[in-house]
Structures are given as structure tokens and as C-alpha cells.
Amino acid sequence: MSRRICFLPALFCLLAVTVRPANSQMVVPAAEAVSDTVITAFVPAAAYASDLGLVGGLIINRFNYHPRYTPYRTFSELRLVVSTRRLFDIRLLHEQTETLGHPVRSRWVLNAERQPRDHYFGIGNDTPFDADSWDERYYFFEIARYIAEYSGRKNFYTSRRGKLDAELILKISHVMPEQAGSHLLALDRPRGTEGGWVNQIGAGLIWENRDSEFAATRGNRLEIKGLWAPDPVGSYPMTALSGGFRQFVSLPVPHFHPVLAGRITGSWVSGKVPFWEKPYLGDEYTLRGYPLYRFRGDASLCMNLELRTWLYEYEPLDFKFGAHVFHDRGRVFTHEDTLPELFRSYHHTFGGGVATALFTPDFILRIDLGVSEEMYRLYMNVGYMF
Numbered sequence: 518m519s520r521r522i523c524f525l526p527a528l529f530c531l532l533a534v535t536v537r538p539a540n541s542q543m544v545v546p547a548a549e550a551v552s553d554t555v556i557t558a559f560v561p562a563a564a565y566a567s568d569l570g571l572v573g574g575l576i577i578n579r580f581n582y583h584p585r586y587t588p589y590r591t592f593s594e595l596r597l598v599v600s601t602r603r604l605f606d607i608r609l610l611h612e613q614t615e616t617l618g619h620p621v622r623s624r625w626v627l628n629a630e631r632q633p634r635d636h637y638f639g640i641g642n643d644t645p646f647d648a649d650s651w652d653e654r655y656y657f658f659e660i661a662r663y664i665a666e667y668s669g670r671k672n673f674y675t676s677r678r679g680k681l682d683a684e685l686i687l688k689i690s691h692v693m694p695e696q697a698g699s700h701l702l703a704l705d706r707p708r709g710t711e712g713g714w715v716n717q718i719g720a721g722l723i724w725e726n727r728d729s730e731f732a733a734t735r736g737n738r739l740e741i742k743g744l745w746a747p748d749p750v751g752s753y754p755m756t757a758l759s760g761g762f763r764q765f766v767s768l769p770v771p772h773f774h775p776v777l778a779g780r781i782t783g784s785w786v787s788g789k790v791p792f793w794e795k796p797y798l799g800d801e802y803t804l805r806g807y808p809l810y811r812f813r814g815d816a817s818l819c820m821n822l823e824l825r826t827w828l829y830e831y832e833p834l835d836f837k838f839g840a841h842v843f844h845d846r847g848r849v850f851t852h853e854d855t856l857p858e859l860f861r862s863y864h865h866t867f868g869g870g871v872a873t874a875l876f877t878p879d880f881i882l883r884i885d886l887g888v889s890e891e892m893y894r895l896y897m898n899v900g901y902m903f
Contacts, residue, residue, distance in 0.1 A: 719742060732825075778824075806893055
């Protein structure tokens with residue numbers, strides 16, 4: 518076993534522990550190992566915010582590699598965030614590429630969250646924003662979320678060009694917003710203000726031919742998914758459809774070998790949809806730079822373009838340090854929008870960030886700064902945006 522510590526230029530640090538078989542006499546890359554290689558990465562963090570108080574967080578990722586399994590045998594993640602002012606968020610994820618001896622890639626997610634500063638700005642693409650109202654917490658409210666989700670993928674077609682998987686999805690969720698106070702949610706009272714259950718079953722198709730699921734340099738991925746919440750087993754019967762396409766291209770620039778990454782995603786919902794299940798834009802995965810859940814609607818369309826490159830590499834530790842710039846563009850739609858709205862009134866954000874990897878190319882710690890016309894936002898997360 519080897520232990521290494523790397524302090525990063527922010528209020529957090531990274532500790533990666535690499536565990537290899539007892540008879541291993543030398544350090545080898547995960548792809549060349551002849552038996553299990555386990556890499557565990559810890560990212561503790563601390564910060565202070567005037568409305569949340571002292572905030573502490575921890576991310577633990579555990580990779581179990583074996584040459585028989587791609588991209589790994591198992592992957593587990595724990596995320597925990599707490600604050601001195603009622604913020605609590607814990608997320609457990611486990612994924613394995615073989616289930617009960619069958620080639621089914623299973624993924625389990627459990628999430629429990631109490632958020633004292635969730636956001637609601639209304640429904641639609643042109644909902645107003647006022648800086649003074651933001652400072653007075655007019656758009657904020659408290660909410661509790663509990664989610665359990667399972668997805669299973671099985672390959673049924675493979676060629677030299679890629680592979681096609683079918684996916685089954687089961688999701689149970691309960692959400693309870695706070696109704697008291699003079700915030701916008703209490704005044705507007707959209708469907709779902711009283712909270713309730715949304716229990717869904719769904720299916721999807723995934724086309725994959727990227728050279729890496731974590732830091733692709735070429736290839737593409739196409740995904741379509743449908744979810745259905747039947748009337749008898751939940752508070753809000755509804756249907757949801759979503760899809761996304763990603764493309765990665767390596768640019769012929771010596772030494773840096775930058776990658777141009779593009780993504781387009783869309784979603785649509787119908788039925789008795791609570792506001793917290795409506796498609797939204799505004800977070801570290803959609804429009805970086807806008808507040809969380811800034812735009813909600815019955816459908817959404819989002820486009821992301823990112824230029825990435827590694828600036829420095831140290832092979833003995835599999836250490837990499839890189840940078841990226843990005844442009845995000847998107848909008849939401851309601852049933853009142855007409856066809857011409859598809860081509861106008863898009864929101865834009867711009868920004869950049871840095872990324873680092875240590876001991877495994879699959880664990881990438883990313884920091885983004887996104888700028889919108891309303892504010893700027895700083896994000897820290899594990900893995901590239903897409």
C-alpha cells in the first residue's frame with residue numbers, strides 16, 4: 518500500500534490511497550494490472566458563507582480496477598455537505614459492471630438532502646431577476662429531498678464503431694418544500710408546493726464509442742431516456758423524455774493536444790408535473806454562472822462547448838494539471854411558446870476553470886468559474902461536466 522498527499526490551491530486537499538495486491542512488486546497503470554487495483558481518493562473541503570455559516574464537505578471516490586472489466590469492476594462514491602445553519606446533503610453511489618454473475622452494469626444512488634437555500638424564480642424563460650430581492654432572500658426557500666434510484670444497463674449490440682446498451686430505470690423520490698414565509702414560492706404556489714411522491718419507471722438507449730468515459734479525447738455518446746410515473750403509486754402522475762448527444766475531437770496542436778468537447782441536451786415533461794420535476798437550467802451541469810434552477814419550464818434545450826487541455830503531467834504519480842474554457846447556451850419552454858421561440862431568447866454564459874488528476878486518470882477534480890448577465894458562480898466538482 519502507498520499513501521500520498523497533495524495539497525491543492527484552495528480550501529480543500531486531496532488524499533489518494535492506492536491499494537494493490539500483496540505480491541505486487543512494482544507500480545503499474547490500472548490498465549496493465551493483472552489483478553485488482555483499488556484507488557481511493559478523499560477530498561475534504563471547508564468554507565464560510567454568511568447565510569449558511571461554516572460549511573464542511575467531503576467526497577470519497579473508490580475505484581476497483583481489473584483487466585476483465587471496463588471501465589472498472591466497481592466504483593463507489595460518498596458525498597457529504599453540512600453547515601452550521603441547517604444544510605445537510607449526503608449522497609451514496611455504487612456502480613458495478615457485473616451483477617449477480619451477469620453482464621449487467623448496475624448503478625444505485627441514495628440521496629438525502631435538507632437545503633435551507635433552494636431557489637425558485639417562477640416558471641418560464643423570461644422570469645425576472647432583481648439583485649435586491651436576491652439579497653433579501655425573496656427567491657429562497659427550504660426543502661427536503663429523499664431519492665433512491667436504480668439503473669441497469671445491458672449491451673445488446675457491439676461493433677468496431679461502438680456499442681449500444683439498453684437501460685432500465687427505477688426511481689423513488691419524496692420532496693417537501695417549506696410553505697411558510699414571504700418568499701416567491703409561497704406567493705406563487707405552483708403545483709408541488711405541498712410536496713409529495715414521484716415514483717418512476719423508465720427505459721433508455723445509450724450509444725457509446727468514446728475512448729474514455731471520464732476524459733474523452735475522441736468519439737461520441739448518444740442517450741435517450743423515458744420515465745413514467747403512474748397515477749396509483751405517486752402524488753404526481755407524469756411522463757418525462759430526455760436526450761443528449763456529446764462529441765469529442767482532438768485538435769492537432771503539438772504538445773498540448775487540446776480537446777474540443779460539445780454537448781446538446783433536451784428534456785420534456787407532461788402531466789401533473791410538480792415544479793421541482795420540471796426541466797431546468799442553471800447549475801454546474803447546464804448554464805454555469807446563473808443561480809441554481811434559474812429557469813424552469815415544460816421543456817428545455819441546452820448546448821455546451823468546452824475547450825480542454827492538460828498543461829502539465831508527471832507520469833510517476835499519474836498527475837495531471839489542466840485548464841479549460843467554455844460557453845453555455847440554453848433556454849426553457851412552456852406550452853405558451855410558439856415555434857419561432859425555438860430560435861431566439863437563448864441565455865448565454867462564459868467562463869473557464871482548472872482540473873487536476875492524481876494516481877488515476879478517472880478521478881478529475883474540477884473548478885469552474887461561470888459568468889452570466891446576472892452574476893458569477895464558482896463550482897467545485899469531481900469529473901468533467903460531460
